[in-house]
Amino acid sequence: MTLSSNKQQFCFPDNVQVVSTTRHFVIGAGKACSGESGYADFNLAMHVNDNVQTVARNRAQLIQAYSLPSEPKWLEQTHSNICLEASSAECIGDAVITKEKGVVCAVLTADCLPIFISNQYGTQVGVVHAGWKGVLNGVIESTIAKFSDTNLLAHFGPAISQTAFTVGDEVYQQFVAKDAQLKDAFIQKGDKHQLDIYQAARIILKNFGVESITGGDECTFKQKDKYFSYRRDGEKSGRMAHLIWIT
Secondary structure: OOEOOOHHHOOOOOOEEEEEEOOOOEEOOOEEOOOOOOOOOOOOOOOOOOOHHHHHHHHHHHHHHOOOOOOOEOOEOOOOOOEEEOOOOOOEOOEEEEOOEOOOEEEEEOOOEEEEEEEOOOOOEEEEEEOHHHHHHOHHHHHHHHOOOOOEEEEEOOOOOHHHOEEOHHHHHHHHHHOHHHHHHEEEEOOEEEEOHHHHHHHHHHHOOOOEEEEOOOOOOOOOOOOOOHHHHHHHOOOEEEEEEEO
């Protein structure tokens, strides 16, 4: 299986493990496992009308390929501001954190921004599903509030880029109403706006004193051979998984 980012690019402590999957599961020298048509071969979401047995197989392969220490904490994502503790019995939320070793936090995306967060000691980690609705609803802020430390590190997984992400004026107005600084995450294009979701997240994180931020240079929409994209592929789009855990 391939990762979307090189571990050396991350700013996290060595005991923090981070994985972002792509749309393909690769065995050996590029040999791919066939999956359901329309979902490439490594969709990890159960809610997108893919074959359930195929997704279950993919999740099992994910655990085996990365020697995951536990089954990931899969969420029912609703673009909310809810951040859950991984030990919680609840599963409806858009971010998950833990202080426990060997507990795998996970979110699924197909254009939305996955944000990995760790404290500087690698004793508390989490991952956020940050689409534009979640950003407006405050999912980044609610996740940061769950951390015991204020000195945090962040890494952006793959998301849609600004030039591929056009939104209406009503979305722009909601962002500016939330924080006037967020206007810097938009470029006007006619009567529409192009949103840099990476920049919007960066502004919010920096407002909380998070200065060490890596990633933010991929595009799920444009990199069709590598990533799923809901905006590009619609309802037949699969989802990538983004995992973080402490060893």
